[in-house]
Amino acid sequence: MWTMIHLHLPETINTDRLSIQRLRYEDADEIFYTYASKPEATQYVSWPTHRSLADTRAFLDYAVQSWSRGNDYSFSIRMPDHNRLIGTFGIINDDGKIQFGYALGPLYWGHGYATEACRAMMELLRTTPGIYRISTLVDVGNVASSRVLLKAGLLEEARLPKWMRFPNQGNEPRDCILYRLPL
DSSP, X not given: OOOOOOOOXXXXXXXSSOEEEEOOGGGHHHHIIIIITOHHHHTTSSXXXXXXHHHHHHHXXXXXXXXXXXXXXXXXXXXXXXXXXXEEEXXXXXXXXXXXXXXXXXXXXXXXXXXXXXXXXXXHHHTSTTXXXXXXXXXXXXXXXXXXXXXXXXXXXXXXXXXXXXXXXXXXXXXXXXXXXXX
């Protein structure tokens, strides 16, 4: 009988400047106003920009239930000195094959926070039992994320023409780059 590998991830990961914590229902307002409702922050994500707090609350319902099922782990990225939410990091578990993504609020771009969070999460995932592949897809136009991934130790594996539709870019098929973390 087939059973899915349930990852045993900590609910909090701390770095020098960040606290990465399991998402909670109480995060709804911060998620909405920091990044989820901002078109510039959601341009390259796989989900539509949130139009209302109801969208964010529906996402949180999914996130909390998915963590319990072991197929999707969503984290907030916070600045611990004042507990301010600055973004998110998500991990999709396909029975040990991991795909991840992240988003930061525009006010927090260009400060190395994405790289710091990504490095911490890659180290965690690299040492988590049951994981055999870690990868992510990036729209070729998302040059900033490509730089973050390379700095976090990922390698470009393939360029994929017209690979994915991004709902916040007219839902047209876009060229993507597949990055993977060497294990």
